[in-house]
Amino acid sequence: MGYRKRLALASIATAVSLLVGLTIPQANATGLYPSKPNGTELNLYNWSNYIDPELLKRFTAETGIKVNLGVYESNAQMLAKLEAGARGYDIIVPTDYMVQIMQKKGLLQRIHRASYPNGGNLKPEFINPYFDRGRFYTVPYLHGLTGFAYLKDKVTTNPTTWKEFFAAIPSYPGKTTIFDDKKEVIDAALRSFGAKPCTKNVTQLQRAQDLIKSIKPNLNTIASSGNIGRLSSGTSVLLMMYNGASYKAKLVNPNVVFVYPKDGLPLWQDNFAIPVGAKNVDNAKIFLNFMMDPKNIAQASNWAAYNNGIAGSEKYLLPAMQADTAFSPTSAQMALGVAMAPCSTEVNDLYTKVWTAFKG
Amino acid sequence: MKQKSWNVSHLPFIKPIGIASLLFLYLPLFTVLIFSFNESEDATTWGGFSTRWYSTILDNTDLIRSAKVSLSIAIPCAVMAALIATGLAVGIGRATGKVQNFLRALVNAPLVLPEIVTAVGTLALFSLVGLPLRYSSLLFAHIVMCVPFAFLPIRSRLRDFDENIFEASRDLGASSTRVMIKITVPLLVPALLSSGLLSFIISMDDFLTSLFVSGPETTTLPIYIFGLLKLGASPEVNVIAALLLIIPTLGLLVGITWTATRRRSNEARNK
């Protein structure tokens, strides 16, 4: 071949390989699993009351890394904190739709899971969620559903839908609670009369607003946390509840019943992620790896009463918990669950209007 | 010798309301104290006397860490705020008229503004200059917050003193630096202690500003406690609240007895 031809071929080959290389997700050197911890700290920013303290202690014992726990009550709060300039969190726990939002904003670091010892442990059905296909930015933590719960000795009408839930609230004034979560509450209200979450239809949103405003005088508090205590003690007899939290309440008060509302309920997936600006990235990776070990994640599940996405964890789960439908929904119940995708910004603004009108 | 023909009972309602308000102030405090010894797991109903919850809090690493964070902020804050307040006192003393009034109003401002405004403003300021939220920014925010408080004892002390001393020493040719070193500072030592103590307590107790400006690694004790409170009443919180009661009260009582004995010995010496 002539010199020029060879040069041309070489350039084309380089160009092609560059193109190919650029389109395949790169494993950059910093993405690889570290050989040992870097320093002794890990800043974990998690939902309030959402991880077993003993599990964290065991993590410290096994790795020598101390965990500094910060807590938040909602995804929006967590995002607001990060955007307000709080850099240095190593692990955050965003829910599915929030992962997508944060990904779009470039707030998450890439995870090269293939280099992690436990990286292959994900259950197959958890590898390609809509918000992180291939799991390049997150590791699944726990997942669950938001329904409602009641004490069967106090609430005898057997509600099975959101419609019946809202209708029953006025019968128990001062003993009902809903979440301090705009999306969860408005979605539940929409579902109760057959509308879909993320609707742009203002008539439907107005109807949802009227509904939640009408039941507000009967609520004791509007809170997403503290409900396990409220339900088990009977301070609240009918309330919005996460399925796992209601199981924990049931352990204290056997009268607790969890309901998968027939008009649909959200199925959410919480995930670990490493935010940009993390201070102890290596330790974060070690933590992720630790949480992909079936024994460890099972301990988390056993404590929080939610199922997880790690294969092989089933054999470590508590049998009594596994037998309860709050933890293991039947396939019929599971079919009612709808994965929550984020709404568009304009719908979000409408939701905010409704929420402010409700809270105000 | 004129006999007192009236006493406070002649003024209607004064005595009963006075006593009632003291009871009102202390009922909750005693309740918390007593309930911290509640045997029962249900924090709000009494189940018998027990000290068992006190031993659990030592295991609470998050609590201990947040207490350490608070201390690590409050102590430097107290020192810096007292120093800065002294510098301010010097500066304000040198200013005159309208400028002086304006400066004083500015220093007093945070004392009268709702804390949420200054908290939000501090966050906004940090965001504007791109300062990330970490230890140094939190310390900064606390110092700024404490300076107006630290200023109060210092100013009060300066005013109590005969201004002639300062004028006289200036007349005698002392440089202002000399005045500061030889007169102002020694005079202010007791006030500096008060300033430091006041700032320390304000910083340890602060919630709202810390909430807005905190970041990773800077979960202060009040922030941690607020998180616990949101989960509702529990025996552990009973103990923590009781400790938050006992420690400042003891400190205050100790401080008062100490100043009282010092004053009495001073008076005795001066007789």
Added chain:
Amino acid sequence: MKHRSIIEKEPGIYGPGFVSLPAYVTGILLVGLPLIVVVVFSFLQRGEFGSGVIHKFTLDAYRTVFFETDLLGNQTLNFSFLKIIFRSIVLAFTVTVICLIVGIPTAIWIALQKKSMQRILIVLVTIPFWVNVLARTYAWMLLLADGGLFNQFGAPVLLYTSWATFIGLTYAFLPFMVLPIYASAEKLDKSILEAAFDLGASGWRVLIRIVIPMIRFGIFAGIAIVFIPALGAYVQPSLLGGNKLMLIGSLINDQFGESRNWPVGSALAVLLLAMTGVILLATRRRKLEFV
């Protein structure tokens, strides 16, 4: 004793000028700067996806605060926000009034005791002030809970009602009311009271016509010190009130947190500042000179 004029003058040269420079920077600039930034932010545009601010001038934030387009497209006065503001004012006002009703007699009572007794009582009033507000609020969570002390003695469950918020706020601010009034009251010339009684005045008359006017500066200071923080309260409505009734404090917190709209949060803060300014002007006689 040298007579102190109302507007205190600090004439002394206490030290060299350069000492004050770091003090000016920290103490003054950074007191003033946050406030200035808040005002500036209220005129800026909300950032993308809601975070932070874009440096473009706009009145959007104020428009949102005062006017709203409801879901069906009607533009009206923003009743949600206005209700919240009005409610906060009413709450702060009520708390202040109750603190006055309880605090004035308490201060007078203490001031009329023996000197040694006065010191003890003032310490007693001050101690709650040193206890963290969270602990003090928690105490009411215990007392007012379902099954708590009040409930067991037959009272309805007050926790998570606006009564609880109200009680919690009054409790938190009572020492703030008592102390400045006491500072005025202890300077009362008791011989005037004695003369009035000798002349046959009734207790009420002495109280209303003599004592209260003489301590009015302390009362004004107390009003300012209670009303203003009560306006911006956040902890008590959140923990005791069941997080149901939004007050300005929680609304601002929400705009900087969950709702992520900094300009609106700043605009509300500016409003709060303005209200504070009004109160201060109304109660201004001796600007906090009681210390």
